[in-house]
Amino acid sequence: MHRKFLTLSNLLSISRVLFVLPSAYLIFTDPQLYRWEIVSLIFLAASTDYLDGFFARRFNQITEMGKILDPVADKIAIAVLCIALVFSGKISIWFCTLVILRDLAIMIGSLRIMKIKKVTIQSNWIGKWTVTILAIYILSTIIIIDDRLWLKTGLQVISIVMVFVSFISYLRRYLEEVRSVQE
Secondary structure, eight states, X not given: OOOOXXXXXXXXXXXXXXXXXXXXXXXXXXXXXXXXXXXXXXXXXXXXXXXXXXXXHHTTOOOHHHHHHHHHHHHHHHHHHHHHHHHTTSSOHHHHHHHHHHHHHHHHHHHHHHHHHOOOOOOOHHHHHHHHXXXXXXXXXXXXXXXXXXXXXXXXXXXXXXXXXXXXXXXXXXXXXXXXXXX
């Protein structure tokens, strides 16, 4: 386990949030006018999600900080984009609230496990797929102009299902960790 904080993979995780901030600004400004700029920035942010893990494993730079930073960067990026899309009228407030509440619950549970067991809970594949599906749905809200298109609605339904499935997955994991401490 690498102890250094300023590794390439950790810098990539931080850059994910930095790519999302101008995306949010452009969404607030005019999501139709800046559609392709927003999409490009989101693709850059999404690519850092893949690359940070790749470089951490490739160069043996897996850190405890990276295990925390990567999912937190995902959650911040998704929350910032969801909030911007709510204010621009692209997604509903209930959807954004659902996503943010799920992420807050996961973070609170992870922090509690870190405090109790002194271990870092890593993201699981269901959580990673959920972030991917959410990113695809967010991109669809920017690219697809007509709100009646079946693709955007289908992606939203899949996103909602994944949010619930991943929440249940993390909740089960949390309860298992708490039970193991109590035994």
